[in-house]
Amino acid sequence: MRFQVFPDAASTTAVQVDWLLAFLSLVTLFFLGIIFVPMGVFLYRYRRGNPVDRTPLNISTWKIEVFWTTVPLVLTFVIFGWGAGLYVHMKTPPEDAQEIYVVGKQWMWRLQHPEGKREINALHVPVGRTVKLMITSEDVIHSFFIPVFRVKQDAVPGRYTMEWFKATKAGTYHLFCSEYCGTQHSGMIGWVTVMEPKDYQDWLNSGSPQETQIAAGERLFHQLGCSGCHAENSKVRAPSLVGLYGKPVPLEGGTIVTADERYLHDSIVMPAKQIVFGYENLMPSFEGQLNEEQLFQLVQYLKHLGREQPPEYRRQGEGAAQFIVPHEAP
Amino acid sequence: MIDLRENYLSKHTIRSWLLTIDHKRIGLLYLFTILIFFLIAAVAAGLMRLELLTPQGDLLLPETYNKMFTIHGVLMVWFFLIPSIPTVLGNFVLPLVLGARDVAFPKLNLLSWYLFILGGSFALYGVFAGGVDTGWTFYTPLSTTYANGHVMTMAAGVFIAGFSSILTGLNFIVTTHKMRAPGLTWMRLPLFVWALYATSLIMVLATPVLAITLLLMTVERFWGVGIFNPALGGDPLLFQHLFWFYSHPAVYIMILPGMGVVSELITCFSRKKVFGYSFIAFSSMAIAVLGFVVWGHHMFSTGQSAYAGMVFSFLSFLVSVPSAIKVFNWTATLYKGEITFSTPMLYALGFIGLFTLGGLTGLFLATLAADIHLTDTYFVVAHFHYVMVGGMVLAFMGGLHYWWPKITGRLYPEKAGQLAAMITFVGFNLTFFPQFLLGYLGMPRRYHAYPEEFQIFNVLSTAGASILAVGYLLPVVYLLWSLKNGQRAGENPWAATGLEWTTPSPPPEHNFDQTPVVTRPPYDYAYQSTFHPREVEQTLENV
Known part of the structure; x- marks a missing residue:
């Protein structure tokens, strides 16, 4: 039997989380010490029958109470601050992150790299590159957990969630x-393979060439007739989608939402949910015609539309995937 | 030599039990009922631990394993832990310590028990007719759309049992306000009463939210109204918000009464006025109030916004402070005491040890970045078992031993009691401490099979569970034995303060011949001075 107490740490975040956990362990030991050492002494010294002085102390106890209320309070603020700071860091992916799409379904993980390569219950990533997972679910709630990276994110049906990491150690x-998530929950496991960038590039290029996510999204965009209404010169009045991603969108009823992945996704399957201000609800729902993977490809294509320059990750030097995207705005 | 007066146990017919409105008898009805649920839930846990002895899922089918942890969770939470101290010890002791004849609404009290039985029957039907495999948390859309089994039967059971909780809480609140003996002012109340009062507030205010949540779940499941299911336009996280809005305060329903019991035990067995009475009393209230605003800390990894995460994390740290205050005050109470290590005291000390570690590991989980790694792993399982079992179950056992002479009129055998307390403590730690390490290593909870490198800690845990089982079974044996063979207890075998010890054991049906009048502050052991525990029973033997 293998005996291991400390898990491997294989990402930049993992090391930071371990420091935090080490600090928390110290705090725990500190409190255990200041509670149980005196308690042990009292239990021994003041056991019944032990002839020791028991005359009550005449002191004002409220000072003691204030003292041992304040000390833990201040200490918890420190822990809170540290934990919250790191959490915000874990929630804020660097700009140059490569997006990998993850969908959970009972009981497997399906993933797709931007270059089009698909995996099931496996994830290949290169050392030293920031990888951002865009996660969703086709059925119930799952959670994508990689212990050595100290990251975990629920996969929630109907929304995109995100986790990112930068692997540091091949393995x-x-x-x-x-x-x-139901019967085979404990079978919904797999392997993360962290590779040297060159090996990763070889892995990516192995097998038959795949359509990239953006290319697939564009194909769908035309096949489904989206371009018919959303093109600049269309007769039907529909909002333009060029450069929409990340922008504020005014809605009927006065609210303003940000056009994030979830907004794009929901506008395809539930177009009546959020009507853009000044437009009519003409769009049919595409619910049932597209699976989550195809929806994500469309979303990726829409995000790509109107970007002046190619996605950041393609300029990341060695290890960057070489792929060609047709990118004329429709 | 025996007090031959009639007492509350004198009538023996089944009818006299089933139609009783005596709070003491209702307490015993609850005791008997929750022990049945505890037994079933413990067997489920035993099967889980056996399955986890080996990495392969070789003993139970995955469905069966999933049903086992669901049964274990549902029964332990709603049919053992939540009712345990309030309905058994609270029911028995509360009117006695207040110097009252009964609770404010005796018939309502009996109705609570019948509702509990009805809810429990639904739950048991769900268990035996095929089982439920959603986990005790009933997360949507798994529970509403995908899960097999008798989800709605189980939910109905929990729904009905909730009303039992609400009625008990209501009864206790009114009893505490209106039934106190003359002179028993709020600041003279035993700390157990403060704890029960705080618990009752949570029961009355939080339980309705659970009822609403389960009702919404029913509406979605039967009529397809999109509330939680995203395919119907609902939001699955809404369920989690509603569920934890009840279930986090419910955690405090499960621990506050235990803290109250421990305050009684520590003072009695160190023969000392409690240190910082008002701080312990008001920390119970602070926990009850703050407990309502921390539910989001169960959802740090669900994708809720970072701002929400920070608010909930911060509030969770705040709620840790009143718990810390209690532990410090209990420790300080020991200072210059005159300490005996009777069984209830051993359980109380065990409580402080395990609850403190349970609370401190709670800090790990309240810390946002640390929680991301630890949540939904065995770390969480270990953490809440330290609080729920190490805390509440030990306090329940301590309280049961402490008031056993009052309940039955007999003393339990002391050596056997001490032995059982120590076996429980050792078995508990061996069961659950390795699970902290498993969690840090990354073993997810609710796994029927697991990778080999986790085996060693699982073997330790299963070994511990078998020791823990001995620690649980031993008291059953000697407590039953003591019913016939235990020494007569007399009024006050512990020489404790508190009104319940001023009436015969077992008490007469009407509790007190004359309404007691309180003239002293609580825990006035210095005043009561040199009256020592075991001497009383000898006096009695010599009568």
Whole structure:
């Protein structure tokens, strides 16, 4: 039997989380010490029958109470601040992150790299590159957990969630579903393979060439007839989608939303949910015609539309995937 | 030599039990009922631990394993932990410590028990007719759309049992306000009463939210109204918000009464006025109030906004402070005491040890970045078992031993009691401490099979569980034995303060011959001075 107390740490975040955990362990030991050492002494010294002085102390106890209320309070603020700071860092992916799409379904993980390469219950990533996972679910809630990276994110049906990491150590590591999802929950596991950039590039290029996510999205955009209404010169009045991603969108009723992935996704399957100000609700729902993977490809294409320059990750030097995207605005 | 007066146990017919409105008898009805649920839930846990002895899922089918942890969770939470101290010890002791004849609404009290039985029957039907595999949390859309089994039967059971909780809470609140003996002012109340009062507030205010949540779940499941299911336009996270809005305060329903019991035990067995009475009393109220605004800390990894995460994390840290205050005050109470290590005291000390570690590991989980790694792993399982079992179950056992002479009129055998307390403590730690390490290593909870490198800690945990089982079974044996063979207890075997010890054991049906009048502050052991525990029973033997 293998005996291991400390898990491997294979990402930049993992090391930071471990420091935090080490600090928390010290705090725990500190409190255990200041509670149980005196308690042990009192229990021994003041056991019944032990002839020691028991005359009550005549002191004002409120000062003691204030003292031992304040000390933990201040200490918890420190822990809170540290934890929250790191959490914000974990929630804020660097700009140059490469997006990999993850969808959970009972009981497997399906992934697609931007270059089009697909994987099931496996994730290949290069050392030293920031990878951002865009996660969703086709059925119930799952959770994408990679212990050695100290990251975990629920996969929630109907929305995109995100986790990112930068792997630091090549190797093969566990990947778990950590949110209970039904009968085969404990079978929804797989492997994360962290590779040297060159090996990763070879892996990516192996097998038959695949359509990139953006190319697939564009194909769908035309096949489904989206371009018919959303093109600049269309007769039907529909909002333009060029450069829409990340922009504020005014809605009927006065609210303003940001055009994020979820907004784009929901506008395809539930167009009546959020009507853009000044437009009519003419668009049919595409619910049922597209699976989550195709929806994500469309979303990726829409995000790409109107970007002046190619996505950042393609300029990341070695290890960058070489792929060609047709990018004329429709 | 025996007090031959009639007492509350004198009538023996089944009818006299089933139609009783005596709070003491209702307490015993609850005791008997929750022990049945505890037994079933414990067997489920035993099967889980056996399955986890080996990495392969070789003993139970995955469905069966999933049903086991669902049964274990549902029964332990709603049919053992939540009712345990309030309905058994609270029911028995509260009117006695207040110097009252009964609770404010005796018939309502009996209705609570019948509702509990009805809810429990639904739950048991769900268990035996095929089981439920959603986990005790019933997360949507798994529970509404995908899960097999008797989800709605189980939910109905929990829904009905909730009303039992609400009625008990209501009864206790009114009893505490209106039934106190003359002179028993709020600041003279035993700390157990403060704890029960705070618990009752949560029961009355939080439980309705659970009822609403389960009702919404029903509406979605039967009529397809999109509330939680995204395919119907609902939001699955809404369920989690509503569920934890109840279930986090419910965690405090499960621990506050235990803290109250421990305050009684520590003072009694160190024969000392409690240190910082008002701080312990008001920290119970602070926990009850703050407990309502921390539910989001169960959802740090769901994708809720970072701002929400920060607010909930911050509030969770705040709620840790009143718990810390209690632990410090209990420790300070020992200073210059006159300490005996009777069984209830051993359980109380065990409580402080395990609850403190449970609370401190709670800090890990309240810390946002640390929680991301630890949530939904065995770390969480270990953490809440330290609080729920190490805390509440030990406090329940301590309280049961402490008031056993009052309940039955007999003393339990002390050596056997001490032995059982120590076995429980050792078995508990061996079961659950390795799970902290498993969690840090990354083993997810609710896994029927697991990778090999986690085996060693699982073996330790299963070994611990078998020791823990001995620690649980031993008291059943000697407590039953003591019913016939235990020494007569007399009024006040512990020489404790508190009105319940001024009436015979077992008490007469009407509790007190004359309404007691309180003239002293609580825990006035210095005043009561040199009256020592075990001497009383000898006096009695010599009568």
